[in-house]
Amino acid sequence: MTADSSSPGRLERALTSLRGLAVGDALGSQFFVPANYPLLKRRELPEAPWQWTDDTEMACSVVAVLATHHRIDQDALARSFAEHHDFDRGYGPAVNRLLRLVREGGDWRELAAGLFNGQGSWGNGAAMRIAPLGAWYADDPEQATHQAEISAYTTHQHREAVVGAMAVAAAAALAGSPDGPPAPEALIDGVVALVPKSAVGQGLRRARDMLDYDDAATVAAVLGCGRRTTAHDTVPFALWSAARALGDYETAFWTTAQVGGDVDTTCAIVGGVLAAGKAGAPPAAWVQRTEALPHWVPTGV
Ligand SMILES: [Mg+2]
Numbered sequence: 001m002t003a004d005s006s007s008p009g010r011l012e013r014a015l016t017s018l019r020g021l022a023v024g025d026a027l028g029s030q031f032f033v034p035a036n037y038p039l040l041k042r043r044e045l046p047e048a049p050w051q052w053t054d055d056t057e058m059a060c061s062v063v064a065v066l067a068t069h070h071r072i073d074q075d076a077l078a079r080s081f082a083e084h085h086d087f088d089r090g091y092g093p094a095v096n097r098l099l100r101l102v103r104e105g106g107d108w109r110e111l112a113a114g115l116f117n118g119q120g121s122w123g124n125g126a127a128m129r130i131a132p133l134g135a136w137y138a139d140d141p142e143q144a145t146h147q148a149e150i151s152a153y154t155t156h157q158h159r160e161a162v163v164g165a166m167a168v169a170a171a172a173a174l175a176g177s178p179d180g181p182p183a184p185e186a187l188i189d190g191v192v193a194l195v196p197k198s199a200v201g202q203g204l205r206r207a208r209d210m211l212d213y214d215d216a217a218t219v220a221a222v223l224g225c226g227r228r229t230t231a232h233d234t235v236p237f238a239l240w241s242a243a244r245a246l247g248d249y250e251t252a253f254w255t256t257a258q259v260g261g262d263v264d265t266t267c268a269i270v271g272g273v274l275a276a277g278k279a280g281a282p283p284a285a286w287v288q289r290t291e292a293l294p295h296w297v298p299t300g301v
Pocket of ligand 1: 053054055089090264265
């Protein structure tokens with residue numbers, strides 16, 4: 001069976017993944033509030049509404065550009081990021097400044113290339129927003145990685161950040177297979193085969209070796225869970241967690257959130273990848289408690 005490659009079919013998949021991403025981001029971000037730490041241990045939900053953060057805001061731009069252009073148009077994507085940039089959504093300082101300058105007429109190519117003394121950002125920001133693109137390309141995982149690569153450069157030009165985005169998009173595309181979710185090993189193997197040599201790729205190989213570990217805290221200690229907010233410190237653990245629980249959003253969420261780190265982002269990645277698959281949507285009650293998506297996100301063709 002092949003996935004529906006029509007635009008309405010693709011958009012529907014991308015929106016489903018986006019909702020999963022938004023729930024992970026919004027609920028995950030509740031656990032930065034120390035008063036909610038005990039709830040996390042007991043797997044109890046905090047008070048609603050849950051506001052989403054930069055992860056969701058940027059993912060909305062990815063979906064909006066795909067709906068309009070049917071691929072990633074870098075200028076349109078950079079423009080959408082800049083136009084919809086809300087300073088209070090928890091962006092990192094470098095991206096806050098970059099998007100302000102783009103909004104004021106700056107060239108994203110120069111600005112993104114100039115970050116961090118010309119190395120480009122290796123933050124997890126290109127990966128955190130990209131799962132819905134993978135869902136869009138569930139019929140073509142290779143194209144998913146290619147378009148994810150192009151999308152990353154608008155803000156994150158360091159190789160690790162770019163490969164991190166490619167890996168998450170590949171995972172979402174594979175999770176969205178019409179034949180149902182792949183086995184954990186098959187998912188990670190599929191992603192590894194689609195990404196170039198990198199620290200992210202090395203981390204994914206290590207994640208593959210640790211799929212039979214049940215102690216997420218140990219795995220997070222080895223792979224990283226976003227404490228340094230780099231792509232290579234974030235993506236391998238998030239995909240380890242997603243691969244082990246494809247089709248079970250709640251388990252995937254709690255496992256990911258409980259290890260701490262950059263929780264809104266690891267949970268946004270996991271939520272977006274899970275919801276790219278047919279059985280991986282978040283519980284309806286969780287969706288209801290999550291802040292609605294912004295009005296400018298296209299909801300149908
Ligand atoms: Mg965030």
